[in-house]
Amino acid sequence: MLSPRSLVVLLVALAAAPLALPPFFLQLLTEIAIIGLFATAFNLLMGYGGMLSFGHAAYFALGAYAAALLVRKAGVPMLLALPVAPVVAAVGALVFGVFIVRLSHTYFAMLSLAFGQIVYTVIFKWKSFTGGDDGLLDVWPPPYLKSPAAYYYFALIVVGLALWALHAVVDSPFGYALKAVRENPRRARFIGVNVRRHQLVAFVISGAFSGLAGGLFAFYNGSVFPDFAYFTKSFEPLVVALLGGVQSFGGPLVGAFAFKVLEWLISRQWPVYWPLFLGSVVILVIVVLPQGFVGLLGRRPWARPVGSS
Amino acid sequence: MGAAGGVELVLETVGLSKRFGGVQAVNGVDLAVPAGDLRAIIGPNGAGKTTFFNLVTGDLAHDSGQIFLAGREVSGLPPHQLCRRGLGRTFQITSIFRRLSALENVQTALLSHHGRHYNVLRPARGLFRDEALGLLERVGLASQAAKPSGIMSHGDQRRLEMAIALASGPRVLLLDEPTAGMAPRERHELMGLVARIARDTGLTVVFTEHDMDVVFATARRITVLHQGAVLTEGAPAEVRANPDVLRVYLGQPTTAGR
Numbered sequence: 001m002l003s004p005r006s007l008v009v010l011l012v013a014l015a016a017a018p019l020a021l022p023p024f025f026l027q028l029l030t031e032i033a034i035i036g037l038f039a040t041a042f043n044l045l046m047g048y049g050g051m052l053s054f055g056h057a058a059y060f061a062l063g064a065y066a067a068a069l070l071v072r073k074a075g076v077p078m079l080l081a082l083p084v085a086p087v088v089a090a091v092g093a094l095v096f097g098v099f100i101v102r103l104s105h106t107y108f109a110m111l112s113l114a115f116g117q118i119v120y121t122v123i124f125k126w127k128s129f130t131g132g133d134d135g136l137l138d139v140w141p142p143p144y145l146k147s148p149a150a151y152y153y154f155a156l157i158v159v160g161l162a163l164w165a166l167h168a169v170v171d172s173p174f175g176y177a178l179k180a181v182r183e184n185p186r187r188a189r190f191i192g193v194n195v196r197r198h199q200l201v202a203f204v205i206s207g208a209f210s211g212l213a214g215g216l217f218a219f220y221n222g223s224v225f226p227d228f229a230y231f232t233k234s235f236e237p238l239v240v241a242l243l244g245g246v247q248s249f250g251g252p253l254v255g256a257f258a259f260k261v262l263e264w265l266i267s268r269q270w271p272v273y274w275p276l277f278l279g280s281v282v283i284l285v286i287v288v289l290p291q292g293f294v295g296l297l298g299r300r301p302w303a304r305p306v307g308s309s
Numbered sequence: 310m311g312a313a314g315g316v317e318l319v320l321e322t323v324g325l326s327k328r329f330g331g332v333q334a335v336n337g338v339d340l341a342v343p344a345g346d347l348r349a350i351i352g353p354n355g356a357g358k359t360t361f362f363n364l365v366t367g368d369l370a371h372d373s374g375q376i377f378l379a380g381r382e383v384s385g386l387p388p389h390q391l392c393r394r395g396l397g398r399t400f401q402i403t404s405i406f407r408r409l410s411a412l413e414n415v416q417t418a419l420l421s422h423h424g425r426h427y428n429v430l431r432p433a434r435g436l437f438r439d440e441a442l443g444l445l446e447r448v449g450l451a452s453q454a455a456k457p458s459g460i461m462s463h464g465d466q467r468r469l470e471m472a473i474a475l476a477s478g479p480r481v482l483l484l485d486e487p488t489a490g491m492a493p494r495e496r497h498e499l500m501g502l503v504a505r506i507a508r509d510t511g512l513t514v515v516f517t518e519h520d521m522d523v524v525f526a527t528a529r530r531i532t533v534l535h536q537g538a539v540l541t542e543g544a545p546a547e548v549r550a551n552p553d554v555l556r557v558y559l560g561q562p563t564t565a566g567r
Binding site: 168169171172173174175176177179180183184186187188189190191192193194195198201205 | 366388389392393400409417421425427430432433434436476
């Protein structure tokens with residue numbers, strides 16, 4: 001993690017941001033925080049567990065729709081609906097994960113993609129419940145959290161707590177054993193680790209935090225759409241994690257910042273060329289900077305490799 | 310099965326068999342390893358050593374027969390449960406967690422052994438640290454604790470794997486060609502270490518080995534496999550003098566009779 005001093009500097013800067021930045025940039029920062037959480041949850045599997053999921057949008061969308069449906073259909077207030085988002089996503093991750101972790105590598109990725117598309121199709125087709133293609137609108141936070149600055153603070157606190165929890169997970173005995181599973185499943189079994197069950201628990205934790213990110217995004221966006229579950233959305237945490245670096249805890253956060261800032265810079269000038277630009281940057285990072293942008297920052301304590309402590 | 314002649318059997322196989330297509334790779338092997346034994350399993354190439362090993366460690370499913378660990382049947386149990394029942398092992402090709410430090414390798418094994426591997430609530434860094442360092446010291450790696458294990462020398466990685474296996478608190482330790490790829494002097498050092506640990510801790514060790522010098526210098530008893538079955542078993546001196554053993558090794562440049 002960050003050294004205590006730089007953590008304090010960062011937190012003070014983030015807390016002071018609403019004094020200095022116009023609402024647009026607060027919204028951009030809010031989105032960076034939410035995508036950063038999504039990518040960090042994804043990277044629990046990819047970086048720490050050695051599992052590549054191509055279907056993580058499913059858990060993001062399950063969280064987003066769970067929260068949105070509670071607000072719209074049951075009139076539940078946001079502060080009660082949001083905690084349900086990770087729970088529903090975790091249940092989804094458990095049900096699908098049971099099948100997905102039976103496979104490895106390419107097959108793991110393809111099955112996760114298939115389950116993701118099932119979630120998308122259900123949301124898309126079940127018009128009476130989910131609104132289908134029209135999505136669900138008017139999913140706003142309560143008035144006192146509706147201003148960009150207020151929701152920015154709210155999202156920052158929730159994401160901060162979630163990141164703290166995820167960091168505790170990777171530093172815990174569970175996290176150590178997860179890294180062992182990534183490094184060498186055969187050896188991991190012969191230190192007594194039930195490899196599949198360990199992968200499943202990691203999958204559920206990752207799904208839960210992806211769902212929390214989805215719930216936060218629903219209220220940020222004021223609406224939810226089936227696209228949240230579409231497979232292109234599943235590549236977002238992958239690209240973000242790759243940009244920032246999958247080999248450190250902070251990599252996906254740096255990646256989320258780079259991704260959103262570049263997207264803003266490029267697409268306001270040349271919206272058509274954003275995908276071309278993004279593709280080129282991803283290729284460049286993979287070839288030249290396998291450790292992602294955090295690799296540029298040298299061996300800072302918080303850019304520490306996933307493997308060592 | 311349990312005690313035979315008052316000595317507890319730590320590892321026992323009864324009529325263990327495995328067929329691959331038309332080849333009877335392991336053919337009704339009865340093996341009884343008493344507590345504290347340092348047992349070598351030898352045999353010419355193709356005798357079934359590795360297959361037998363993989364049957365005992367649960368890597369291969371056997372066709373018939375039974376496996377007992379400390380008197381309890383463990384036939385068909387998956388590796389992680391065998392490990393928890395007291396079966397430790399090292400692999401023919403060194404098997405460690407390469408991107409973790411030597412200390413973390415051993416710490417992770419200790420965390421799992423103590424059933425803490427699902428704990429997400431506290432940092433692992435300080436847990437079982439002293440025990441892990443103690444195990445590293447025992448295998449001669451104390452000075453390399455912080456090193457990423459993937460960049461350690463081959464011989465040191467084999468020692469590390471030994472420490473990982475010991476961290477699971479095994480009743481019996483199975484070593485599959487523990488000195489493969491090592492220089493002769495290193496081989497004797499490593500097996501000397503194994504013998505010392507076995508003597509100090511009362512650990513039972515079963516190993517396969519190609520180097521006959523190492524076998525005869527280390528083993529307390531030797532089981533000779535030939536064509537998937539037990540040819541003979543005895544103390545090193547008996548095995549060395551056995552004409553059948555010489556006969557099955559004929560045709561191979563062997564050091565068995567040296």
